[in-house]
Amino acid sequence: MRSLLTFLATACLTTVSFTGFAQTAKSPLAPYISVSDPVIALTHVGIIDGTGAAPLPDQTAVLDHGKIASIGPSASAKIPAGAKVLDLHGDTVYPGLVGMHEHLFYVEPGSAALRELVGGEMFQTGPRLYLAAGVTTARTTGSIEPYADLNIKRSIDRGLKPGPDFGVTGPYLDGPDPLIPQLHQLSGPADATRTVNYWADEGATSFKAYMFITPDELKAAIDAAHAHGLKITGHLCSVGFTQAADMGIDNLEHGIVVDTEFYSGKKPGLCPEDRAAGQEMAAKLDMTSAPVMAMIHDLVAHHVAVTSTLSVFEMSAPNRPPLAILLREKDSMMPQVWTSVLQTRALIAEHADKSIMPVLMKKEMQFEREFVAAGGLLMAGCDPTGYGAVLPGFGDQRNLELLVEAGFTPEQAIQIYTQNGAKYLGREDRIGTIAAGKQADLVVVTGDPAKDISAVEHVDIVFKKGVGYDPAKLIESTRGMVGIR
Numbered sequence: 001m002r003s004l005l006t007f008l009a010t011a012c013l014t015t016v017s018f019t020g021f022a023q024t025a026k027s028p029l030a031p032y033i034s035v036s037d038p039v040i041a042l043t044h045v046g047i048i049d050g051t052g053a054a055p056l057p058d059q060t061a062v063l064d065h066g067k068i069a070s071i072g073p074s075a076s077a078k079i080p081a082g083a084k085v086l087d088l089h090g091d092t093v094y095p096g097l098v099g100m101h102e103h104l105f106y107v108e109p110g111s112a113a114l115r116e117l118v119g120g121e122m123f124q125t126g127p128r129l130y131l132a133a134g135v136t137t138a139r140t141t142g143s144i145e146p147y148a149d150l151n152i153k154r155s156i157d158r159g160l161k162p163g164p165d166f167g168v169t170g171p172y173l174d175g176p177d178p179l180i181p182q183l184h185q186l187s188g189p190a191d192a193t194r195t196v197n198y199w200a201d202e203g204a205t206s207f208k209a210y211m212f213i214t215p216d217e218l219k220a221a222i223d224a225a226h227a228h229g230l231k232i233t234g235h236l237c238s239v240g241f242t243q244a245a246d247m248g249i250d251n252l253e254h255g256i257v258v259d260t261e262f263y264s265g266k267k268p269g270l271c272p273e274d275r276a277a278g279q280e281m282a283a284k285l286d287m288t289s290a291p292v293m294a295m296i297h298d299l300v301a302h303h304v305a306v307t308s309t310l311s312v313f314e315m316s317a318p319n320r321p322p323l324a325i326l327l328r329e330k331d332s333m334m335p336q337v338w339t340s341v342l343q344t345r346a347l348i349a350e351h352a353d354k355s356i357m358p359v360l361m362k363k364e365m366q367f368e369r370e371f372v373a374a375g376g377l378l379m380a381g382c383d384p385t386g387y388g389a390v391l392p393g394f395g396d397q398r399n400l401e402l403l404v405e406a407g408f409t410p411e412q413a414i415q416i417y418t419q420n421g422a423k424y425l426g427r428e429d430r431i432g433t434i435a436a437g438k439q440a441d442l443v444v445v446t447g448d449p450a451k452d453i454s455a456v457e458h459v460d461i462v463f464k465k466g467v468g469y470d471p472a473k474l475i476e477s478t479r480g481m482v483g484i485r
């Protein structure tokens with residue numbers, strides 16, 4: 001009986017969705033698109049080009065079939081006949097963001113209290129919220145449902161779903177007793193090689209090592225990824241940054257706050273108890289000390305990039321972010337998620353006097369400045385995990401603000417989020433900066449982020465390959481669904 005009901009329910013759903021498609025006869029993306037003309041002129045707009053350069057005022061950019069055809073001062077711009085003209089006085093355009101620490105799963109409400117991180121796939125909300133915020137290229141950085149992530153990517157690539165251009169990481173490569181009970185636990189270096197080989201063949205284009213991976217497994221995973229011509233990053237704990245760089249890792253997530261190599265109680269190949277390590281770092285570690293500078297220079301010498309994820313740290317600091325930032329996300333959350341976020345936030349505020357997070361955040365910001373000053377490639381992503389206060393896209397916008405709080409100029413913050421990610425991905429010739437010939441991945445915001453970085457919260461249009469999406473419609477379509485799908 002039960003199987004018959006399931007069959008009927010499935011059959012009904014299939015019929016409904018099939019009819020839905022037949023009736024629209026249009027692209028399933030149509031409800032979210034605000035500008036779809038083949039040739040578009042964005043006139044009288046300020047441009048921040050993603051190279052770190054100062055903004056250029058009153059520019060005109062012509063987009064032609066998905067590419068930037070020309071760009072220059074509005075006074076001398078030639079607008080092709082038949083172009084759709086958008087007068088963008090008072091607005092600013094910057095390159096589509098390249099999110100380098102994104103996920104397509106969300107931590108189920110209550111997970112934090114259970115001290116077990118359980119991820120539910122964000123089939124619908126994740127891709128839409130990233131795109132709405134201006135993220136046009138995204139690397140997932142650890143997958144819980146790699147097949148689901150790959151299917152989402154393929155649907156977007158085929159024009160069936162709105163979302164950024166995703167590069168999918170394989171499943172987290174973790175050692176024994178993972179924090180996420182859904183993860184595979186590697187049984188040794190041979191298993192690391194086997195797992196990387198399998199997922200590279202399935203379509204993963206990068207890998208992520210996780211906290212409890214053993215040094216031997218990490219080395220095997222790095223070598224296997226490189227044998228496929230793919231890169232590998234890590235949120236490490238059992239292995240320190242210097243050791244990982246020497247093994248050949250390409251990228252390190254989160255920054256110095258997760259680097260255990262300076263902890264006095266560190267045992268080789270083992271992840272120390274995190275609170276003790278964090279407390280010692282907060283109390284003692286000087287970001288300009290010789291050992292830290294040596295680690296930074298080692299990363300730079302080995303061309304190891306670092307991904308900044310300030311927004312996910314911020315939510316664990318008392319009374320941060322400002323409530324107004326969280327309220328932007330509220331409507332997208334299912335009610336239990338919102339309640340759970342507020343409860344955890346209140347608990348953190350209650351213990352504010354004991355919190356090491358404000359100090360650790362400052363240290364992390366200082367580390368990121370030192371790393372960039374030493375010539376390191378810093379990228380960024382929102383990491384929508386933790387206790388759930390950071391949502392896809394919204395968290396990326398918040399990160400731009402936090403990079404400015406860290407001491408970068410707004411132009412540098414945008415460069416970290418655009419050109420630097422494109423460089424790492426080897427796609428700098430097509431994405432990450434605004435120039436003639438590049439892919440028309442552009443974010444149009446009201447105001448000037450160079451004067452006030454919070455302008456990045458006010459996105460009017462997101463162009464992906466020359467197609468303009470309406471962020472309000474994308475966000476509206478996620479109403480109440482973060483935490484469900």
Ligand SMILES: [Zn+2]
Pocket residue numbers: 101103141142383384385
């Ligand atoms: Zn992450």
